[in-house]
Structures are given as C-alpha cells and as structure tokens.
Amino acid sequence: MSHDNRSIVRTRDVMRKTITFIDGMATAQEAAAKMRSEKVRCLLVKKRHADDAWGIVVVQDFIKDVLMVGRSSGEVHVYEIMTKPVISVPADMDIRYAARLLFQAGIRRAPVEDKGEYVGTITLSSLILDNELF
Numbered sequence: 001m002s003h004d005n006r007s008i009v010r011t012r013d014v015m016r017k018t019i020t021f022i023d024g025m026a027t028a029q030e031a032a033a034k035m036r037s038e039k040v041r042c043l044l045v046k047k048r049h050a051d052d053a054w055g056i057v058v059v060q061d062f063i064k065d066v067l068m069v070g071r072s073s074g075e076v077h078v079y080e081i082m083t084k085p086v087i088s089v090p091a092d093m094d095i096r097y098a099a100r101l102l103f104q105a106g107i108r109r110a111p112v113e114d115k116g117e118y119v120g121t122i123t124l125s126s127l128i129l130d131n132e133l134f
Contacts, residue, residue: 008094009094009095010091010092010093010094010095011089011090011091011092011093011094011095011098011112011122012091012092012112012114012119012120013095014095014122014126014127015091015112015119015120015121015122015126016120016121016122016123016126017119017120018120018121019044019111019118019119019120019121020034020035020038020040020042020043020044021043021044021045021046022034022043022044022045022046022057022078023045023046023078024045024046024048024055024077024078024079024082025077025078025079026077026078027073027074027075027076027077027078028062028066028071028073028074028076028077028078028080028081029073029074030078031043031057031062031078032062032073035059040121041058041059041109041123042056042057042058042059042109042121043056043057043078044056044086044111044118044121045057045078045079045082045084045086053084053085053086054084054085054086054088054111054118055078055079055082055083055084055085055086056082056083056084056086056109056110056111057078057081057082057083058083058108058109061081061082061083062081064081065080065081066081086110086111087101087102087105087107087110088110088111088112088113088118089101089102089110089111089112089113089122090112090113090114091112091113091114091119091120092114095127098122098127099124099127099128102122102123102124102127103124108123108124108125109121109122109123109124110122
C-alpha cells in the first residue's frame with residue numbers, strides 16, 4: 001500500500017498551539033500546580049538572559065528527581081530538575097522526521113519552533129494519535 005498520494009503532514013498541523021512557561025527559580029511544587037491548572041505535561045523554562053538556553057521540565061522529572069528521592073517539592077527549584085538545553089522541532093518538519101527526532105533523542109515531547117519563536121508543543125503520541133497514519 002503506497003502513501004505517495006497523501007499530502008505531507010507537518011509538525012505545525014498536529015502541535016498543541018499553546019505553550020506554558022515557567023521561571024527556573026519557581027519551586028517544583030509551583031510547577032506541578034501550574035501543570036495541573038493548565039492541563040499540560042511539560043513547561044518551557046524561560047531563559048535567564050539573552051545568551052542563556054531554554055529548558056524544559058516534564059512530569060518524569062518530578063518523579064525521578066523529587067518523588068523517588070524523597071525531596072520536598074517546595075524546596076526543589078525547577079532549574080534543578082529541568083533538562084537544558086531543550087530540543088525543539090521545526091514547525092515545517094514532516095511528522096515522520098519529527099517522530100524520528102523525538103524517538104532517537106529519547107524524549108516524548110518538545111516545543112515547536114518557527115522563525116526563532118516557540119509556537120507550540122508536540123508529543124510522540126500526538127504524532128500518532130492525531131493522524132490517520134494507520
């Protein structure tokens with residue numbers, strides 16, 4: 001069965017069009033509350049200055065670096081548990097390549113970048129579940 005006649009689905013076509021940001025100085029408790037209220041599974045951590053890199057904090061970071069080691073979420077800062085620099089996906093990337101990028105990097109979600117700006121987020125599951133690939 002050939003898929004040659006189907007149009008190419010781009011990352012922008014399946015991304016969540018909102019991004020939730022947080023400051024790295026926020027506590028893990030504040031970050032978890034923000035994730036619950038915004039109904040998101042990741043937060044993009046703001047740059048501290050122009051030469052800094054963006055970071056990302058995901059649910060697994062809380063489990064691995066707070067819960068499993070018995071730390072108090074009110075005493076742990078986001079910058080201590082985040083991943084930095086963040087891996088981003090171009091908005092115009094074919095979703096097949098976006099899926100490969102996330103899978104090979106060992107990550108489940110990433111911000112989507114368009115012309116130097118973050119415009120959304122993408123997850124491995126959205127690449128599969130939001131499309132009629134199968």
